[in-house]
Amino acid sequence: MTVITRFAPSPTGRLHEGHAVSAIRAHDFARDRAGQFVLRIEDIDGTRSRPEFVAGIIEDLAWLGLRWDALVFQSARLATYDAALETLKTRGLVYPCFCTRAEIAASASAPQGDIGPAYPGTCRGLSAEAIAARTDARCWRLDMGKALAETGALAWHDAEAGRVVADPMQQGDVVLARKDAPASYHLAVTIDDAAQGVTDVVRGVDLFAATHVHRVLQALLGLPVPTYHHHPLVVDAEGRRLAKRDGAPALAAMRAAGEDGLALAARVRQRLL
Known part of the structure; x- marks a missing residue:
């Protein structure tokens, strides 16, 4: 059976390092098993979803060196x-x-x-x-x-x-x-x-x-039941989980400051070893 994972952000703000960790975990879980990685944009919150945030998600993940096999929008379903x-x-x-x-x-x-x-x-x-x-x-x-x-x-x-x-x-x-x-x-x-054949759900323990x-x-x-992988959350210096609503530093800001996305992804992977 082909392993299929997904990363499913909502386009209601810019991605931060917590998102990067979750996306890398899901991406690498599939790639390490010759599987597929789905990017699903959960954009059915009409009052908060923005096209510019969709573009930002795609830009941020590409900056990290991640590639996906399918791009799906919930608004089409x-x-x-x-x-x-x-x-x-x-x-x-x-x-x-x-x-x-x-x-x-x-x-x-x-x-x-x-x-x-x-x-x-x-x-x-x-x-x-x-x-x-x-x-x-x-x-x-x-x-x-x-x-x-x-x-x-x-x-x-x-x-x-x-x-x-x-x-x-x-x-x-x-x-x-x-x-x-x-x-x-x-x-x-x-x-x-x-519907997308997800075999392994890799997401934060908050869910x-x-x-x-x-x-x-x-x-x-x-419906079929996938295997779940609820991973620890990324927290700040005070032990609080990173969140958009709390102003967690965005990946876009890191990029603008000269941060290298591939180097950031490498550091994330090293911490996960």
């Missing part, structure tokens, strides 16, 4: 996500939610998950009549209880953690689509990894919790 959502609707596994983020955050009963407060289930039990009377649905949520009743116990393999038993209830009834976004990260990523949800969606949609 909206019909596929919609079809999957309709399938889940037909099976009664998703429901419309009318709650605002503020209402969810204010709910004292909502436990704090790794990706924020879990949804308290306010709209889960609404009658068909109540739903029909409203037109202001903000999103569609997966009924996690119903989903797990259908799938039963699930697990996946992580290269670092070994066999992991899925525990998606900690994330609650996750969002699969919003009125301003045709698919959530969870839905789009799960479908795309299968480990999301894999619990992805495993459920794989089971519900009859």
Whole structure:
């Protein structure tokens, strides 16, 4: 079987060294096994994605000496996500939610998950009549209880953690689509990894919790389960992970300052030995 990995950035800002490490890990994992490396641009956030950031991603990765075998844009796959959502609707596994983020955050009963407060289930039990009377649905949520009743116990393999038993209830009834976004990260990523034949998902450990949800969606949609490689994150001098929102130094700024991309990639690889 051909090994296929992917690097899947969102074009909402410039790449930083943390992105470089993840991209190099995924790229080299495939190349070391005579496999293929996919660059997937996750550009379905219409309010934040920018064409100039897409160009920047391509420029930065080329500067690092990385080459890809396929370039895929999520914005070209909206019909596929919609079809999957309709399938889940037909099976009664998703429901419309009318709650605002503020209402969810204010709910004292909502436990704090790794990706924020879990949804308290306010709209889960609404009658068909109540739903029909409203037109202001903000999103569609997966009924996690119903989903797990259908799938039963699930697990996946992580290269670092070994066999992991899925525990998606900690994330609650996750969002699969919003009125301003045709698919959530969870839905789009799960479908795309299968469609692009990804055998090994190489990504940061900050997404480990999301894999619990992805495993459920794989089971519900009859999709293959890749092997996961959740690697440590790059942190700054204070131990904080590098992030766009915190102003992590961009690769573009390093390049402008005279940094050599191939030399940077070589240093990253040396640290990974």
